[in-house]
Amino acid sequence: MAKSDILFYLATFLFCSGLLITFTKQNAIMILVGIELMLNAANLNLVVFNYQKQNLDGQLFALFIILVAVCEAAVGIAIILKTYHFYHTSVPDQINELKEKF
Amino acid sequence: MQEFVLYLFIVASVVSILIIILNRNVFYAALALLVCLISLAGIYALLNAEFLAITQLLIYVGGVMVLIIFGIMLTNRISGKPLYVKSQNWIAGISISVGLCAMIVYAYTPMTLQTSSANTAENHIQQIGKELMSTYAAPFELSGILLLVCLVGAALTASSFKKNTHG
Numbered sequence: 001m002a003k004s005d006i007l008f009y010l011a012t013f014l015f016c017s018g019l020l021i022t023f024t025k026q027n028a029i030m031i032l033v034g035i036e037l038m039l040n041a042a043n044l045n046l047v048v049f050n051y052q053k054q055n056l057d058g059q060l061f062a063l064f065i066i067l068v069a070v071c072e073a074a075v076g077i078a079i080i081l082k083t084y085h086f087y088h089t090s091v092p093d094q095i096n097e098l099k100e101k102f
Numbered sequence: 103m104q105e106f107v108l109y110l111f112i113v114a115s116v117v118s119i120l121i122i123i124l125n126r127n128v129f130y131a132a133l134a135l136l137v138c139l140i141s142l143a144g145i146y147a148l149l150n151a152e153f154l155a156i157t158q159l160l161i162y163v164g165g166v167m168v169l170i171i172f173g174i175m176l177t178n179r180i181s182g183k184p185l186y187v188k189s190q191n192w193i194a195g196i197s198i199s200v201g202l203c204a205m206i207v208y209a210y211t212p213m214t215l216q217t218s219s220a221n222t223a224e225n226h227i228q229q230i231g232k233e234l235m236s237t238y239a240a241p242f243e244l245s246g247i248l249l250l251v252c253l254v255g256a257a258l259t260a261s262s263f264k265k266n267t268h269g
Contacts, residue, residue, distance in 0.1 A: 016202055056229055079259060
């Protein structure tokens with residue numbers, strides 16, 4: 001088995017485990033962790049495919065993916081903190097009302 | 103030697119992902135994610151993507167992980183008990199993820215790896231700088247605007263600024 005095949009299977013494993021974490025964990029921060037893992041799987045695939053090419057388009061695409069992931073993590077953590085201060089829980093299933101509690 | 107280091111990084115990332123999936127403490131999961139991101143940076147560095155490896159270390163390990171650990175600690179502090187996470191939907195999640203994994207592996211045809219010996223390391227970094235300033239200049243500037251908007255929005259969202267109607 002070639003090196004790029006093993007790295008491809010690693011990327012598949014990363015994506016599927018990120019999906020599994022996003023599905024199963026009952027915590028908003030763990031869902032963010034799962035999304036980060038999926039974005040990293042895409043990055044790893046881009047880098048592995050770019051390794052065989054002469055140009056650097058894959059690496060630059062991965063760079064922009066990292067940038068968008070940072071924005072997503074910052075806004076996500078801010079929203080999680082705000083909802084935690086309001087609902088006193090970080091379980092997404094329990095956050096089910098828009099109205100202010102009285 | 104290089105192959106051995108690459109396989110070491112692969113095994114480290116797989117083990118840390120299994121730790122993230124299986125344990126219940128959120129803080130340990132964040133530390134395992136740290137190990138996974140560092141080993142991915144090592145894999146990037148071994149695949150002739152040095153600039154991406156440094157960026158991964160600086161931004162993910164230095165930025166995103168600090169944000170996540172801050173989030174865990176801030177949502178931990180109020181309730182006073184350690185943050186254990188429950189799991190749900192194990193059957194649906196495992197079936198969907200294993201099914202997707204099997205589909206991708208089934209659809210994948212193994213490829214031959216042809217390395218280009220012309221691309222050396224410093225050449226890569228110079229090339230990335232030139233491309234960022236010439237071909238990818240518009241996405242580069244737009245990503246700067248996106249970053250500014252996201253950080254200002256995150257700071258405004260997380261701040262405890264209240265309007266007058268709340269008293």
